[in-house]
Amino acid sequence: MDQQSEVREFLRTRRARITPDQAGIIGGGRRRVPGLRREEVAFLAGVSVDYYARLERGNLAGVSDEVLSAIATVLRLDDAEVTYLHDLARAAQPQPVARRKKPQRDNTIRPSLQHFLDSITGSAVWIGNERMDFIAGNALGRAVYAPVMDDPSSRGGNNALFAFLSPAARNFYVDWEKGADDMVASLRLLAGRNPRDKGLSDLIGELITRSDEFARRWSSHNVRFHRSGLKRLRHPLVGDLELSYDAMQLADSPGWTLFAFTAEPGSASDDRLRLLGSLTAERPAVSAKAVHRPDLMDRTSLLSTVLPLLFECSSGFEVSAFCPAVVRDNALVTTSSSRSASRPATAT
Numbered sequence: 001m002d003q004q005s006e007v008r009e010f011l012r013t014r015r016a017r018i019t020p021d022q023a024g025i026i027g028g029g030r031r032r033v034p035g036l037r038r039e040e041v042a043f044l045a046g047v048s049v050d051y052y053a054r055l056e057r058g059n060l061a062g063v064s065d066e067v068l069s070a071i072a073t074v075l076r077l078d079d080a081e082v083t084y085l086h087d088l089a090r091a092a093q094p095q096p097v098a099r100r101k102k103p104q105r106d107n108t109i110r111p112s113l114q115h116f117l118d119s120i121t122g123s124a125v126w127i128g129n130e131r132m133d134f135i136a137g138n139a140l141g142r143a144v145y146a147p148v149m150d151d152p153s154s155r156g157g158n159n160a161l162f163a164f165l166s167p168a169a170r171n172f173y174v175d176w177e178k179g180a181d182d183m184v185a186s187l188r189l190l191a192g193r194n195p196r197d198k199g200l201s202d203l204i205g206e207l208i209t210r211s212d213e214f215a216r217r218w219s220s221h222n223v224r225f226h227r228s229g230l231k232r233l234r235h236p237l238v239g240d241l242e243l244s245y246d247a248m249q250l251a252d253s254p255g256w257t258l259f260a261f262t263a264e265p266g267s268a269s270d271d272r273l274r275l276l277g278s279l280t281a282e283r284p285a286v287s288a289k290a291v292h293r294p295d296l297m298d299r300t301s302l303l304s305t306v307l308p309l310l311f312e313c314s315s316g317f318e319v320s321a322f323c324p325a326v327v328r329d330n331a332l333v334t335t336s337s338s339r340s341a342s343r344p345a346t347a348t
Contacts, residue, residue, distance in 0.1 A: 003195060004058025006221075007088050011056045013221045014075040015041055023074065036074075045070040060092040080189055084223040087192040109136040113253075117141070124243070124261040124273070127250070130190045131203050132159040132183070135256060140273070143280040144243075144261065147172050147236060160187065160203060164211040174232035174240065184217040185224035192223070194255075231261065237279055238272040 016035035020026075023036055023044060031037075042052035047067060055063060055071070068089055072082045107129065117125055117138040124144040126137030134149055134157030142149070149157040153166035163169045163176075163183055170176045191200055207214040226247055233241045243261040250256040263269040 003088065003091055006192070007058040007060055007092070008056060010084070010088065010221045011071075011075075014077060014081065015056075018075060022076070041071065041074050044074040060089040061094070063089050063092075080185075080223045080225045083225075084189050084192045087189075091192070091195045107133065107135050113250075120260075121277075122262075125258060127253075127256050127258050128159070129257075130194065130197070130255045131200050132187070133157060134159070139280065140277045141261070143237075143276050144233070144235065144241070144273075146280075158203075159183070160207060164207055164214045171234055174234055179231075180213060181217060181222070182224055182226060182229075184214060185222040186226040188218065188221065189223040189225070226257075235272075235276065238276045240269070241272055241276075242267070242269045243273070 015038070016033065018036050019034075020036065020040070023040065025036075025040060038053055038056060039049045042049045045052065045067065047070070052071075055067075065086070068085055069082075072085060075081075077085065109127070113127075114136055117127070117136060120138050121140070124138070124141040126141035126145055127135040129135055134145060137145060145157070147168065148154050148159055148162045151162050151166045151168055154162035160183060163173065163180060173179045187200075187204060191197070191204060194200060204218070208218055209215075228246045229244070231243050231245055233243065235241055241263065243263055245259055245261045248258045248260070250258055263273045
C-alpha cells in the first residue's frame with residue numbers, strides 16, 4: 001500500500017462527504033465537486049491552506065497530534081477513522097517515538113491458551129490474527145467455523161479469502177454485503193497500523209487482483225473497528241444461526257484476537273448451537289445395527305444418514321416432537337404423532 005496515496009485518498013474522500021451545511025458554512029456558491037473545499041477545511045482546522053494542501057498531498061511528516069485532532073473534528077471522523085489517521089501519520093515519521101511490539105508471526109498456540117479455549121463449552125470461541133487466519137478454537141468454535149476451514153479457497157481457514165473467493169461464502173454469510181464491507185474496512189484499518197506487514201500487504205494485493213467486489217470496497221477507503229456485533233450464518237449442519245460476537249485483543253500475543261460467539265438464551269439459534277455441539281462432539285464408534293446399515297460404523301457416517309431426515313422438518317425446532325428421526329445415544333430413534341420406536345445399538 002503506497003502510503004502517500006493512501007493519505008491523499010483518505011483525506012480527499014472524507015472531505016468530499018461533508019457538506020457546507022454540516023460544517024456550519026452558510027452559502028458556499030456552486031461547487032464542481034461534492035463536499036468541502038480545501039481552503040474551508042484549512043480555515044476550520046486553524047491551519048494555512050498551503051499546509052493543509054501539503055497534508056492532503058500525502059505528506060504527514062512532522063504533523064502534530066493537535067493538528068490531526070482539529071482536522072478529524074472538521075471532517076467528522078469516527079473513532080476508527082481517527083485511529084487510522086494517527087496510524088498513517090505515525091508511519092510517515094522517519095523515527096517513531098515508540099515502537100509497537102510486532103505482531104506474532106508464529107501461529108503455534110500455547111498449551112495453556114488452548115486449554116482455556118477448550119474449557120469454554122457454552123459458546124463458540126476462536127482466535128484469529130490480523131490477516132484473518134484461523135489460529136485455534138474450542139470444539140464448538142471449530143464446528144461453527146468448519147465451512148470456512150474446509151473450503152479450498154480459504155487455504156486452511158483464512159476468512160478474507162473465503163469471503164471473496166469462494167462461491168459458498170454468500171450462502172454461509174446471510175448478510176454477506178454488510179459483512180464484506182466490514183471486513184474490507186477492518187483490513188484497511190489494520191494495514192494502516194502495520195504498513196510494513198508483508199503478509200497483510202500480500203493478502204490485500206491478491207484480493208484486489210482476484211476480486212472485483214473487494215477492489216471496489218477497497219477504493220472507498222472506509223475503516224472500521226471489528227469489536228462486537230451480530231452475525232447471521234447459514235450452517236450446513238443446523239441451518240440458520242444468529243449469533244452475537246465480541247472481540248478481545250490478546251495482550252500477550254500481539255495481532256491475535258479472541259472472538260466469542262453466543263446465541264440468545266432460549267432462542268432457536270441457541271437450540272441449533274447446542275445441536276451443532278452435540279452433533280460434532282467426539283463419541284464412541286456406533287454399532288452397525290443401530291441404524292441397520294453395515295457401512296455406518298462411525299459418527300460421520302451416522303450424521304450423513306440422520307441429518308437429511310432432521311432437516312426435512314419445516315416447523316419448530318423441537319426435533320424430537322417434529323422430526324421423523326433423531327439420534328439419541330448413538331441410536332436412530334423414529335418418531336410419529338402417535339408413537340415412537342427406537343432401535344438401540346446392540347453389541348455384535
